Amino acid sequence: MGGDEGVRVIVAGAALALERHAGLRFLLVGNEAEIERALQGRPALAAAAEVQHTDIVVAGTDKPSQALRTGRGSSMALAVDAVKAGKAGAAVSAGNTGALMAMAKLSLRTMPGIDRPALAALLPSLGDNDIVMLDLGANTECDARNLVQFAIMGAAYSHIMMGLPLPRVSLLNIGTEELKGRDEIREAFALLRNGTNLPFRFEGFVEGDKVLFGDTDVVVSDGFAGNIALKTVEGTARMVSEVLRRAFTSSLRSKAGFLLSKPALHILKVHLDPNNHNGAVFLGLNGIVVKSHGSADDKGVANAIHVAARLLEDDVTRQIAQSLGRISGAAVPKDAANQ
Known part of the structure; x- marks a missing residue:
C-alpha cells in the first residue's frame, strides 16, 4: 500500500518479477478490494498470489515511534510479521523507510554478532560491476564495531548480487591518509587492516569523488554520511540528465546532434536510471526486508523483488553468519570504542 502510486504499481511490478522468477509466490498485504482490481487482467500473478486484507496503512509522514504504536495491524507490519512466522521468505515495501526499519528490527531482531542492521543498496559505477553502499540512513551514528560489521555484511551482499568471490571494501572518509577522519573511522580502519580470514579485500579509505569510479566494490560509512552521499549521487544523475535534455x-543543430547521439544517450539513461538499481536491503536482520523507492515505477518494483529473491535464493543471512564466524581480529569488544 506504500509508494507514490500504491497498489497499481506494486502489483504491476510483481507481475514483471514473476516473468523473471517463475517460481515466485506472493502474499499481497493490503486493501483486498484494491488489490483484486489491480490483479484483473493478470491471471498468472493472480494464480501465484494470496491476498491478506487490512485497511490499516502507515502514512509516509508517520514517525517510526508512531508507526510502532498505531500500525501493528498495518500492511507493512503484517508483511514483516509474515517473514518472522515463515509465511514469506522476504518482505518488500515501498512505504515509510523509518517505520519499515523500526518494525523490521522489532519483529525480526538482529542476527547474533550484529549490533545494528544497515541499509544497503547497489549503485552504478564506471567499473565492471555495480557497487554496494551502506549504511544509507538506518544509523546516523556508528562506532568502529558497527562499521566492521557493515563491511562484513556489505561484502556478503556484493558476493551474492555481483558474484564477486573477494569483494574490495573501502571506508568512506574525507581523505585517504590513515590520520584523516573521526576516531571511530580510524579505529575501524585499523581493525579491518589487521583482521585475518576476512571474506573480502580491505582497500582502506575512499573519498566521495572516487566512490563511483570502479576502484572498490563495497563502500562503508555511517548512515548520516551515507545518506548524504546517496542523495548527492542521485541528484547529480538527475542534473546531468536535465542538462543534456536542455542542451x-x-x-x-542541437536536435540534429541528439538524433546522432541517441544510441549513446540511451545507454547513459539505462545506466543512470534509478529504477534499474532499485531495492535497498536491511542487512543484519533474521530475515530479508527490501525497501523500494516510493517513486519507483513497475520496473523498479520488479527490480526490488528481484533483489529479495536473489538474497533469499543465496541465503544472505547464512553467508553473513559464516563470515562473522570466520573473522579473527576484526571483532572488537562492545566497549572498545569508548576506552
Whole structure:
C-alpha cells in the first residue's frame, strides 16, 4: 500500500518479477478490494498470489515511534510479521523507510554478532560491476564495531548480487591518509587492516569523488554520511540528465546532434536510471526486508523483488553468519570504542 502510486504499481511490478522468477509466490498485504482490481487482467500473478486484507496503512509522514504504536495491524507490519512466522521468505515495501526499519528490527531482531542492521543498496559505477553502499540512513551514528560489521555484511551482499568471490571494501572518509577522519573511522580502519580470514579485500579509505569510479566494490560509512552521499549521487544523475535534455533541445543543430547521439544517450539513461538499481536491503536482520523507492515505477518494483529473491535464493543471512564466524581480529569488544 506504500509508494507514490500504491497498489497499481506494486502489483504491476510483481507481475514483471514473476516473468523473471517463475517460481515466485506472493502474499499481497493490503486493501483486498484494491488489490483484486489491480490483479484483473493478470491471471498468472493472480494464480501465484494470496491476498491478506487490512485497511490499516502507515502514512509516509508517520514517525517510526508512531508507526510502532498505531500500525501493528498495518500492511507493512503484517508483511514483516509474515517473514518472522515463515509465511514469506522476504518482505518488500515501498512505504515509510523509518517505520519499515523500526518494525523490521522489532519483529525480526538482529542476527547474533550484529549490533545494528544497515541499509544497503547497489549503485552504478564506471567499473565492471555495480557497487554496494551502506549504511544509507538506518544509523546516523556508528562506532568502529558497527562499521566492521557493515563491511562484513556489505561484502556478503556484493558476493551474492555481483558474484564477486573477494569483494574490495573501502571506508568512506574525507581523505585517504590513515590520520584523516573521526576516531571511530580510524579505529575501524585499523581493525579491518589487521583482521585475518576476512571474506573480502580491505582497500582502506575512499573519498566521495572516487566512490563511483570502479576502484572498490563495497563502500562503508555511517548512515548520516551515507545518506548524504546517496542523495548527492542521485541528484547529480538527475542534473546531468536535465542538462543534456536542455542542451539537445536548445537549437535545430542541437536536435540534429541528439538524433546522432541517441544510441549513446540511451545507454547513459539505462545506466543512470534509478529504477534499474532499485531495492535497498536491511542487512543484519533474521530475515530479508527490501525497501523500494516510493517513486519507483513497475520496473523498479520488479527490480526490488528481484533483489529479495536473489538474497533469499543465496541465503544472505547464512553467508553473513559464516563470515562473522570466520573473522579473527576484526571483532572488537562492545566497549572498545569508548576506552
